[in-house]
Amino acid sequence: MAQFHPGDYVVFRITKFSTEPGPRAQDVRPAPYGETYNYYVDKYWTVRSVSPDGTLQLVTRRGKQHQVAMNDPRLRHATLFEKWFKADRFPTKDTFSQGSQNGMNTPDTTRVAQISGGMR
Template identity: 45%
Template sequence: MRGFEVGEPVVYLMTKQSSHPTLRATTVSPAAHGDDYSYVVKKFWVVSEICTDGSLIVQTRRGKARRVSSDDPCLRHASLWERWMYRDRFPEADLADPVPMKPRPTPEKIGQAG
């Protein structure tokens, strides 16, 4: 499996437990006595840093930084389909993209001919 790179979108399968699973929950299973449910939720993050010990610092959609092991079985590369389908769930480019984007011309500058 190829390694992770800074700025790369990743998917983390987070296991949760509550009495009310969310709409995005998958693999929902009830507890033994039926009080709670355990389920899995996909988290869409972007790699912001690669540590010397091989762990990753990832950026969440709300700007939090989390440290995860690069060999965690719940962490994987986002597929091309997920990058397109869930593009609004990944963090904004300005939070995770190490290369600044070029500014776009404003409408005033477009109408002016040098």
């Protein structure tokens, strides 16, 4: 199992369905009757904290928080290439500090999205 630490850059692969996949869509496949498409989108997040039970609290570029199990198969460390060439997609240290100074991003004031389930 991969070890994660606060401040680590991670990539979380989300499955999406829509009639018009965006430019970051990967592995685009049409539905059986062709009305929609099934595809993946990589989300570039940063580890905010690691719980003793193996749950990671991740933060997005805009400050939204997600809780993900450390052993989720959709979660992985960012590669050196991603850290270098896609650095603008990861949250900055300011995202963490702004949220705590404004009273945001604390467990009692923010609804934390819990992501569960496996790949489809």
